[in-house]
Amino acid sequence: MPEDPLKTLSDMASDAHVRIQAAHQHINPVVEVRRGMRDSGIPADVMTIDCLRTRRRITLVLHDKQPGLVLYQFVTIDDEVGTDFRQVPLSDVDVGMLVDWMQTYFG
Template identity: 70%
Template sequence: MSEDTLKVLSDMVSDAHAGIQASHEHINPVVEVRRGMRDAGIPADVMTIDCLRTRRRITLILHDEQPGVLLYQFITIEDEVGSNFQSIALSEMDTQKLFQWIKEYFG
C-alpha cells in the first residue's frame, strides 16, 4: 500500500474529525491507525474511528491487494471485525462523506 494513499485517507479523516468536533461536540470521535494486520502478515492498513459515548466504531481498511478501494464496516467497539465489509472506490470517498458517516452513526 502506498504511504500516499494512507496519508490521503488520514487527511480526510482528520478534516472530518475537526468538523465533527466543531459542530457536534457530544460525539468526540477517537481516531487510531492500527498496525496489527501488517504485524500479523496481512498486507493492509487499518484505521478505526470510535465513539466512546455510543461504543460504536467505524473500521476503514486499505488492502494492498485491492488498490483504489476502501473497505469499511460499522460495528461496535466490543465487536470483532467481521468479514462483512462494504467497499467504496477511494476516489468516491471524501471528507464530507466521512463527516456524514460519523454524524449519522455516532450522533
C-alpha cells in the first residue's frame, strides 16, 4: 500500500494528463485536488478531472474508511456529484486506465 494514496493518484493523473495532451489536444483535461470534504469533516480526499469542452467530469474519491479503494464516477461539471459511485482497488489503477477513461469519456 502506498504511503500517501492521494500523492500516488495525483502523480498518475499528472502523467495521464501529459499523455492525453500529447495525443488529443482537443481534450485538455483539468486536474484538481479538492479539500472541501476533509475541510467539512468528511474523512476523504477528492480529485476531479474535467473536460471543459464537453463539460464532463471524472470524480475520484479516496475515503479514509475504505483504504486501498478508489471510488469513482463519471458525471457532468453541472451535476457536480452523482449518487452512484463505482470502486476499484487503488492497486489496479494506473496511468493507462486514467488515459483510457479520459479518451473514452471526454473524447
